[in-house]
Amino acid sequence: MDLPDLSVITDTHPVALFISGFLGFLSIYIFYSSFVSATARHTGLPWVSNKRRWFLSRLRTRIWTTRYYGDALKVAYDEYAKHDRPCVLAGMDGDTILLPQSAIPWVVAQPDSVLSVNGSHKHVLQTGYTFPRREVMDPTVHFDVVRSELTRQLLTVTPEVCDELAAAVDEIWGTSTKKWAFVKVFDSLTRIIARVNNRVFVGLPLCRDEKYIENATGFAEDIAWSSTILRLFPGLLRPLAARFVTKANHKHAQEFTQILTPEIQRRQQILDEAGPADDATEDSGAHTQGKNDFLQWLLTRSLTKSHSKPDETNPDIIAARLLHINFASVHTTSFIASNALLDILAAPTDQKIPEKLEAEAHEAMDNAELDSDSNVRSWARDILPKMKYLDSALRESSRKASIIGVGVNHKVVAKGGVTTPDGTFLPEGSLVAVHSWGVHNDGDVYDEPDKYRPFRYVEGGAAEQFTATSTTYLGFGHGRHACPGRFFAANELKLLLAYLLVNYEIQMVMEGGVGGVWNGKGYRPECDWLGPMHVFPDGAKLRIRRKVVE
Numbered sequence: 001m002d003l004p005d006l007s008v009i010t011d012t013h014p015v016a017l018f019i020s021g022f023l024g025f026l027s028i029y030i031f032y033s034s035f036v037s038a039t040a041r042h043t044g045l046p047w048v049s050n051k052r053r054w055f056l057s058r059l060r061t062r063i064w065t066t067r068y069y070g071d072a073l074k075v076a077y078d079e080y081a082k083h084d085r086p087c088v089l090a091g092m093d094g095d096t097i098l099l100p101q102s103a104i105p106w107v108v109a110q111p112d113s114v115l116s117v118n119g120s121h122k123h124v125l126q127t128g129y130t131f132p133r134r135e136v137m138d139p140t141v142h143f144d145v146v147r148s149e150l151t152r153q154l155l156t157v158t159p160e161v162c163d164e165l166a167a168a169v170d171e172i173w174g175t176s177t178k179k180w181a182f183v184k185v186f187d188s189l190t191r192i193i194a195r196v197n198n199r200v201f202v203g204l205p206l207c208r209d210e211k212y213i214e215n216a217t218g219f220a221e222d223i224a225w226s227s228t229i230l231r232l233f234p235g236l237l238r239p240l241a242a243r244f245v246t247k248a249n250h251k252h253a254q255e256f257t258q259i260l261t262p263e264i265q266r267r268q269q270i271l272d273e274a275g276p277a278d279d280a281t282e283d284s285g286a287h288t289q290g291k292n293d294f295l296q297w298l299l300t301r302s303l304t305k306s307h308s309k310p311d312e313t314n315p316d317i318i319a320a321r322l323l324h325i326n327f328a329s330v331h332t333t334s335f336i337a338s339n340a341l342l343d344i345l346a347a348p349t350d351q352k353i354p355e356k357l358e359a360e361a362h363e364a365m366d367n368a369e370l371d372s373d374s375n376v377r378s379w380a381r382d383i384l385p386k387m388k389y390l391d392s393a394l395r396e397s398s399r400k401a402s403i404i405g406v407g408v409n410h411k412v413v414a415k416g417g418v419t420t421p422d423g424t425f426l427p428e429g430s431l432v433a434v435h436s437w438g439v440h441n442d443g444d445v446y447d448e449p450d451k452y453r454p455f456r457y458v459e460g461g462a463a464e465q466f467t468a469t470s471t472t473y474l475g476f477g478h479g480r481h482a483c484p485g486r487f488f489a490a491n492e493l494k495l496l497l498a499y500l501l502v503n504y505e506i507q508m509v510m511e512g513g514v515g516g517v518w519n520g521k522g523y524r525p526e527c528d529w530l531g532p533m534h535v536f537p538d539g540a541k542l543r544i545r546r547k548v549v550e
């Protein structure tokens with residue numbers, strides 16, 4: 001038998017090789033998406049689609065859903081959820097069973113052994129590949145620290161938040177009262193928030209270390225991209241793809257860990273020298289040496305609450321937990337801050353929204369406690385509950401521009417699947433969620449949903465706080481896995497916006513980027529869907545100048 005001439009392969013032009021590789025990948029993908037993937041497909045539930053009956057309709061529906069995610073969400077909500085029916089949202093990165101709002105109480109009541117939020121996080125973020133240490137998801141000790149220590153110490157850390165916030169804003173936005181400057185909204189607020197959050201996560205001086213912050217925010221951005229790309233690959237090919245796709249993640253994680261490790265070891269040594277404590281989390285003396293931040297809470301927790309694995313004293317594990325907390329907290333908060341600021345500035349000028357919010361901030365400030373040591377009125381503690389109009393404005397922005405289109409995400413882990421009370425079968429391994437974008441924009445739920453009405457939650461005696469979740473407000477999710485960092489985020493956002501409104505003249509501008517040039521009459525550049533990610537318009541800028549203090 002004649003052997004094939006292998007030199008043909010080795011001599012092939014690189015472009016031909018690339019095209020063959022691409023076609024090979026596409027064939028595998030089509031086979032995969034049509035026959036193998038999509039546990040949700042076996043439910044017999046209808047797919048959300050734009051209704052055209054094309055050749056390769058399933059593949060093309062996936063492309064349509066991914067390309068026009070916002071439209072797909074609208075179809076899913078109007079055609080199914082509004083009629084109390086479930087459906088499948090099938091994207092290039094897999095399928096999600098979307099349940100109607102009536103299913104929320106049942107979903108959030110299921111034990112983690114039936115519907116797992118952790119399973120959904122692992123899938124969505126592809127933590128097995130994108131995280132430097134995948135073990136930090138089992139158990140998620142750092143989530144417990146947000147839920148307990150951070151929430152309990154909210155008011156204690158507020159003076160530090162105020163201090164860092166003022167220092168970061170002054171440095172990043174500048175203090176010139178004469179010259180106008182331009183700042184990119186999302187970019188500058190992300191840098192400010194990253195510093196403030198890390199003041200509470202690791203304290204001074206690390207929170208001002210540019211390399212540390214660059215790696216923390218860089219890693220968070222890598223996760224968003226790399227996990228999205230990895231989900232496009234069939235499971236079998238992911239380990240191979242991950243070798244290329246997650247390079248930046250591992251570089252940022254490695255540098256972050258290198259910078260943080262000496263501080264971890266220094267504190268561990270202090271804890272060792274102080275000897276055992278009955279309950280180190282309550283001990284702010286010898287064991288903490290005055291440090292009261294997230295890192296210290298993680299370290300003291302590792303002394304009192306033990307897990308068989310991973311080793312909670314290993315600096316690599318501690319750094320990986322801090323990277324994940326940075327991911328969960330920085331861009332989420334700056335997304336809401338950026339939208340809230342643009343909404344406030346773009347509100348019809350006759351409503352005088354910025355002026356009202358500034359007056360509220362001033363009033364709260366004037367009545368704030370006078371610090372006996374510094375003789376300065378602090379932006380702290382007691383003014384936070386007083387800014388109820390700002391609280392309402394934040395909730396309204398977060399309703400209009402939800403950070404995610406679907407919420408209350410779970411993975412079905414019950415053996416053999418589970419059936420909802422209305423008879424919908426959810427196969428094992430499938431992903432389940434409910435509508436957040438849809439319900440936030442439903443005219444039967446919110447009067448004039450397209451309008452930005454910043455004070456709708458305080459008008460007419462209404463009293464819904466920014467942090468209060470419900471089946472119709474899912475900006476922070478809902479149920480026992482709702483965002484545990486929302487109380488911290490709400491305080492930080494109020495302090496930040498109040499500081500900006502009181503201290504700066506701020507005008508909206510749009511030079512290029514999404515939406516073009518702002519016409520000066522209230523046009524506001526909008527967020528856009530990039531697949532399931534709601535992305536803030538990158539080009540949105542502000543023209544700012546520091547006010548002269550009288």
Ligand code: HEM
Nearest residue numbers: 143328329332333336407408409475476477481483485489
């Ligand atoms: C305004 C800012 C924030 C927004 C909009 C936000 C939004 C969310 C949402 C929607 C979820 C649930 C996801 C789902 O339903 O699938 C979530 C979960 C979570 N968030 Fe936030 N978040 C914010 C700030 C923070 C902060 C500051 C922290 C930590 C300091 C944090 C830590 C977490 C954690 C640990 C979870 C997972 C909870 C669990 O699975 O049990 N978040 N967040």
